[in-house]
Amino acid sequence: VEGLLAAGRLRDLDGIVIPGGFGERGVEGKVAAAAYSREHDIPCLGLCLGMQVMTIEYARNALGLTGANSTEFDIRTPHPVIDLMESQRDVTDMGGTMRLGAYVAQLKPGSRVAEAYGEEVVSERHRHRYEFNPKYRTRFEESELVLSGESPDGRLVEFIELENHPFWIATQAHPEFKSRPDRPAPLFREFVGAALDRAAGRNPQLPSMNDDLTTAES
Known part of the structure; x- marks a missing residue:
């Protein structure tokens, strides 16, 4: 999808998921999707690269940081809002050296992410080398984009969410790795709920998240 x-x-979509991945192929299309979802109140969930893309989109179009990008895609970007993790800078052998496995995150009290999880300390699995650049933390904190989860030492941003939007939430993690059919990941559950609510708003005959789906189907 290009701009x-x-x-x-x-x-006509009721929800958009921007998944993880590597490389620059299709990134600008993902940025366009993130922008459209943000500007038109479409629920959007970003996973790993998806969070990075949503960060880039917000930096460019909401914060006015022209040319904002990840150094993975543009090493000369004037605003590297996504950058190589400090621990990865001296790595020359890329095989198996990413930030891998489960890591704990501290969620911001009262945030939508914390409400979704029902707790303020969570553990999710990761697989990445690039992260939110902390040099831009203040610019984002002064906006409506909430840095709603970070590593216990406060160095890494792990979750973001947009205020005054039905659902515009992303995580650097891969919650799909721990999600199960009978125990869906909290962010997936809330995303589907937001998509159902949007669908019901556009078509009152459809059930919303607050409806009894069994009754609605009968």
């Missing part, structure tokens, strides 16, 4: 095609392809 000019976003409206035609995304306007």
Whole structure:
């Protein structure tokens, strides 16, 4: 999805997931999808690269940081809002050296992410080398984008969410690794709920998250 095609392809959706991945292929299309979802109140969930893309989009279009990008995609970007983790800078052998495995995150009290998890300390699995650049923390904190979860030492941003939006939330983690059919990851559950609410708002005959789906189907 490129910028000019976003409206035609995304306007009828009730939810958008921007998944993880590597490399620059398709990134600008993901940025366009993030922008469209943010500007048109479409629920959007970002996972790993998805969080990085949503950070880039917000930096460019809401904070006015022209050319903001990740150094993975543009080493000369004037605003590297996503950058290589400090622990990865001296790594030359890339095999198996990413930030891998389960890591604990401290969630911001009262945030939507904390409400979704029902607790303020959570553990999710990771697989990445790039992270939110802490040099831009203040710029984001002064905006409506909430840094709603971070590593216990406060060095790494792990979750973000947008105020005054039905659902615009992302995590640097991979909650899908621990999600199960009978025990869905909290962010997946809340995302689906937000998508159902949007669908019900556009078509009152459809059930919303607050409806008894069994009754609605009968």
